[in-house]
Amino acid sequence: MGMVDLTSFDSQMKKRVTEIKSIIQNYLPEEEGFQKTLLEAVNYSMLVGGKKLRPLLMQQTFVMFGGKSAVVQPFMAAMEMIHTHSLIHDDLPAMDNDEYRRGRKTTHVVYGEAMAILAGDALLNHAYETAARAFEMEPDNPRVGKAFQVLASKTGLYGMIGGQSVDVEYVDQPLTEEQLYFIYRLKTGALIEGSMMIGAILAGASEEEVGKIELAARNVGLAFQIQDDILDVIGEQETLGKPVKSDEKNKKTTYVTVKGLEKAQEDVAYYSQEAIRILDELPCENEFLRELILNLIHRSA
Numbered sequence: 001m002g003m004v005d006l007t008s009f010d011s012q013m014k015k016r017v018t019e020i021k022s023i024i025q026n027y028l029p030e031e032e033g034f035q036k037t038l039l040e041a042v043n044y045s046m047l048v049g050g051k052k053l054r055p056l057l058m059q060q061t062f063v064m065f066g067g068k069s070a071v072v073q074p075f076m077a078a079m080e081m082i083h084t085h086s087l088i089h090d091d092l093p094a095m096d097n098d099e100y101r102r103g104r105k106t107t108h109v110v111y112g113e114a115m116a117i118l119a120g121d122a123l124l125n126h127a128y129e130t131a132a133r134a135f136e137m138e139p140d141n142p143r144v145g146k147a148f149q150v151l152a153s154k155t156g157l158y159g160m161i162g163g164q165s166v167d168v169e170y171v172d173q174p175l176t177e178e179q180l181y182f183i184y185r186l187k188t189g190a191l192i193e194g195s196m197m198i199g200a201i202l203a204g205a206s207e208e209e210v211g212k213i214e215l216a217a218r219n220v221g222l223a224f225q226i227q228d229d230i231l232d233v234i235g236e237q238e239t240l241g242k243p244v245k246s247d248e249k250n251k252k253t254t255y256v257t258v259k260g261l262e263k264a265q266e267d268v269a270y271y272s273q274e275a276i277r278i279l280d281e282l283p284c285e286n287e288f289l290r291e292l293i294l295n296l297i298h299r300s301a
Contacts, residue, residue: 024076061213195217
């Protein structure tokens with residue numbers, strides 16, 4: 001298959017993101033009852049822009065392995081909830097203390113710190129509640145339990161939250177390259193790995209194929225996070241929708257501070273190509289997924 005030209009990729013991307021937003025919307029709570037403010041804070045955080053990258057990677061991996069049913073949908077919504085929970089807590093004064101996210105005021109700025117903490121907690125919990133709906137959809141499908149296990153492990157102590165803890169602990173200290181890789185693999189990579197693995201598992205991929213997908217996704221996660229560091233240095237606030245030079249302001253060790261800008265740019269290309277190489281070894285293909293991964297390198301936001 002040839003390369004998809006960029007205009008058709010962009011229009012496909014828009015269409016898919018719109019579709020994903022409406023899937024996620026189905027799983028969001030009604031803003032009513034005594035806890036209405038909490039529910040508003042949850043929806044405020046969920047409905048902002050964002051690339052919906054994780055559910056998109058999950059859906060496209062599912063499709064690549066021939067997945068056809070709606071069983072992947074609650075997992076897509078759950079993954080976006082987990083990601084959004086991490087952003088709400090990331091932005092808190094105790095963590096990165098950011099006032100803008102995806103181009104508008106962060107949850108704690110709008111709703112206060114206590115409500116933002118609860119909104120993050122609520123989303124993390126609601127994510128598992130949402131994913132658990134897949135058990136009702138296909139009660140005889142053992143893959144749902146397997147996917148649920150991946151969702152939980154990639155989020156927790158040995159996944160995203162584990163990575164976050166190291167990031168927080170060493171915030172004012174220079175990091176070794178090894179520590180930086182560890183943080184990136186877990187903090188950013190784990191949810192991307194989880195997303196693609198869940199798509200593969202639910203579609204019926206073999207254990208070996210799921211292993212390859214995990215490896216490809218690990219490379220995607222690294223490329224994505226390094227590009228994030230690069231954009232923090234060379235991006236513009238208007239494009240990014242968040243303050244630039246925030247890493248510098250927070251004296252954070254990033255891939256750019258450790259390796260320099262040029263090497264960081266080379267490595268983004270390397271990890272992206274590595275992800276594509278692994279995908280190309282699989283017996284099935286998805287041209288859109290391939291393009292999506294390559295486009296992550298060239299993104300300016």
